[in-house]
Amino acid sequence: MATTIKTVKCPLCGWHHPAEQKGSMRLQRGDPADLPKGVFLFDKVNPEESAFISIRECRGRGGGLPEVGRITLTEAKGDAEYQELIQSVINQCYKILKVLTS
DSSP states (O other): OOOOOOEEEOTTTOOEEESBOOSHHHHHHTOOTTSOOOBOOGGGSOTTTSEEEEEEOOOOTTTOOOEEEEEEHHHHHTOGGGHHHHHHHHHHHHHHHHHHHO
16 A cells, blocks of 8 residues: 655645655654654744745756845835735635635
């Protein structure tokens, strides 16, 4: 029988995240296996301070994709370039709230 995992599909972006961290990556890094397992939660990010738009530099093979700048949600809200993106977040949050409160 195949191993099954539960994933949480983000209602905003559609990406899947493991609902519970099993620790396999921790073991690959050589960290202690007796640490508590993590659980996925949506409220780990402070929307007032964290990056809404992450600006990254493409350094090619082996160079990585380091963050060179960031735009917070507050900063993006006042920028005409991001108005359509901001409106889509508002619309989707409203739909989620409607589902959860009805």
